[in-house]
Amino acid sequence: xxxxxxxxxxxxxxxxxxxxxxxxxxxxxxxxxxxxxxxxxxxxxxxxxxxxxxxxxxxxxxxxxxxxxxxxxxxxxxxxxxxxxxxxxxxxxxxxxxxxxxxxxxxxxxxxxxxxxxxxxxxxxxxxxxxxxxxxxxxxxxxxxxxxxxxxxxxxxxxxxxxxxxxxxxxxxxxxxxxxxxxxxxxxxxxxxxxxxxxxxxxxx
Numbered sequence: 001x002x003x004x005x006x007x008x009x010x011x012x013x014x015x016x017x018x019x020x021x022x023x024x025x026x027x028x029x030x031x032x033x034x035x036x037x038x039x040x041x042x043x044x045x046x047x048x049x050x051x052x053x054x055x056x057x058x059x060x061x062x063x064x065x066x067x068x069x070x071x072x073x074x075x076x077x078x079x080x081x082x083x084x085x086x087x088x089x090x091x092x093x094x095x096x097x098x099x100x101x102x103x104x105x106x107x108x109x110x111x112x113x114x115x116x117x118x119x120x121x122x123x124x125x126x127x128x129x130x131x132x133x134x135x136x137x138x139x140x141x142x143x144x145x146x147x148x149x150x151x152x153x154x155x156x157x158x159x160x161x162x163x164x165x166x167x168x169x170x171x172x173x174x175x176x177x178x179x180x181x182x183x184x185x186x187x188x189x190x191x192x193x194x195x196x197x198x199x200x201x202x203x204x205x
Contacts, residue, residue, distance in 0.1 A: 001026065001036075008033045010066035013087055018066040028062040029072045029101045038112055045116050052121025053113060057155060060102040060109075061126070061136040064089050067098050090134070099137040106148050123151035125185050130170045144177035152178070156203075157187035159195075164203055 002009050002017070002024055010018040010025040018025045026033045041053050067073075067085065076085045076097065086094045110122050124143060132138040132154075144152050154171055158164040168184065175182045186203050188195050 005032065007069075007071065008036075009069060010062065011069040012065045013068045013089060015068065018063050020063045020065070023058070025063060025066060027066065027069050027072060028060050028105065029067070029075070029098065030069070034105050034108075038109055041109070042112060042116065045113065045120065050120070052123055052150070054123040054125060054151075055106075056125045057127045057132065057136060057138070060105050061132075061138050062098060062102060064095060064098075064135055064137060067094070072098075095134070095137060099133065099139040099142075102137055103139050103142055103146075103148070106143060107146075110148055121150045122148075123153065124149040125153040125155055128154045128156060128167055128171050129174045141174045141177055144174055144181065147178065147181075150181060151183060152181050153183045153185045155185045155187075157185065157190075159187065159193065161199065161202055 008026045008030050010027045012018050028034070037059065044050060045053070067076075067089065073085055077083060079097075088094070106124075113120050113122050124140065126132050126138040126140045126143075127136055129138070129140045132140065140152060140154065143149050152174070154174070156164060156167045156171065158167050171184075184203070186195075186200070187193075188200065
């Protein structure tokens with residue numbers, strides 16, 4: 001995709017392609033990349049009998065290292081009297097500006113899905129807010145508060161009891177925004193790891 005559309009590439013503040021978790025990343029803010037992702041989702045809805053769509057820790061998401069591609073920096077400057085984006089990718093207002101752009105895309109995506117069929121479910125399984133906002137600009141707290149998703153299933157993929165309890169408590173402020181849509185994602189199997197029946201039961205409890 002990026003060979004065909006190099007201007008969709010997500011760039012860091014050194015002008016390099018952002019590669020994270022083994023993925024080459026597209027800019028989640030570029031309108032053409034957004035339109036492409038939306039078109040894939042609508043194609044599935046149009047051609048298959050699905051109950052809904054689920055985005056995970058990559059939809060919508062953008063590694064915090066990114067946002068320095070020309071489209072995004074030009075948009076930032078247009079909205080900030082010509083000022084360049086902060087050179088630090090963890091600058092508070094710069095993180096919020098980019099996260100807000102992802103939230104706006106999620107809202108538009110919801111409108112596109114619901115216009116096809118209001119009964120279709122839009123579900124999200126993001127990284128937990130306390131980490132996902134800082135690492136992937138996923139503002140799931142706002143998504144829950146504004147009712148942008150029908151289900152919110154954060155990936156609480158811990159492998160022991162103490163870590164799971166910490167994650168469950170830490171995600172509390174997101175859960176309280178909209179408890180009726182909140183469910184905990186649990187890790188049952190990954191590679192050679194298989195959860196024990198005892199730990200699985202404890203997490204469910």
